Amino acid sequence: LGENLARPRIRGVLEVYKSIKSYPENVGSYSKKKGKPGIWIVSDHIRERLYEIHTLHNDVFEIINKEIWSCEVNKIKSDNGFFNTVLEQNSLKPEEVVFIDDLGINVSCARGIGITSINFLDSEQLKNELINLGFTFS
Numbered sequence: 453l454g455e456n457l458a459r460p461r462i463r464g465v466l467e468v469y470k471s472i473k474s475y476p477e478n479v480g481s482y483s484k485k486k487g488k489p490g491i492w493i494v495s496d497h498i499r500e501r502l503y504e505i506h507t508l509h510n511d512v513f514e515i516i517n518k519e520i521w522s523c524e525v526n527k528i529k530s531d532n533g534f535f536n537t538v539l540e541q542n543s544l545k546p547e548e549v550v551f552i553d554d555l556g557i558n559v560s561c562a563r564g565i566g567i568t569s570i571n572f573l574d575s576e577q578l579k580n581e582l583i584n585l586g587f588t589f590s
Contacts, residue, residue, distance in 0.1 A: 463512075464572070464574060464575040464578065465491075465552055465572065465575075465578065466491070466512060466515065467575055468575055468578050468579050468582065468589075469491050469515075470515075471579075471589045471590050472582075472587055472588070472589060472590075473588045473589055473590045474587070474588045475586065475587045475588075476585060476586035476587065479547075479548060479549070479550055479568075479585075490517040490518065491515065491516060491517055492516065492517055492518040492519070492520060493513075493516050493518075493519050493520070494520045494522075494529065494538070494551075494553075495519075495520070495521055495522065496522045496528045496529055497521065497522075497523070498523055499521070499523040499524075502521065502523075518542075520538055522534070525537055525538065525541075529553065529555075529558040529561060529562075530555075530557045530558055530561055531561075532561070534561065535551075535561060535562050535565050535567060536565060539565075539567075546565055546566035546567045546568075547566065547568075549562075549567050549568070550567075550568045550569070550570065550582070550585065551567045551568070551569040551570070552569070552570045552572050552578065553569070553570075553571065553572060554571070554572045554573075555571075556571055559571045568585065570582070
């Protein structure tokens with residue numbers, strides 16, 4: 453495990469997140485509309501790596517609202533049922549979520565249950581796709 457563990461992806465997503473000015477009504481519940489949409493990390497890393505991930509990305513975790521680790525759900529993101537389990541455990545509907553991931557198989561699984569999903573390539577592409585969904589940026 454190196455210093456670059458997911459750093460470009462996490463940094464890219466967070467920079468885009470920080471610049472969100474407003475977001476569409478169909479994303480999130482009313483109570484979440486008072487501020488920026490919540491940002492959760494959903495990761496397939498194993499339990500033994502969690503401390504190391506937090507140590508490498510401690511500044512990132514300061515703005516993460518919730519952590520969902522597949523080792524705690526007992527399924528990985530590409531497993532059938534992973535997203536249904538996460539939605540159910542958190543009282544969310546698929547239309548209240550935008551899922552961003554760099555692996556196509558994970559994006560396909562989320563899309564398969566109706567979650568709007570973006571296959572992350574780089575920050576500019578992510579921002580453009582979010583604009584197409586109705587997000588605005590400062």
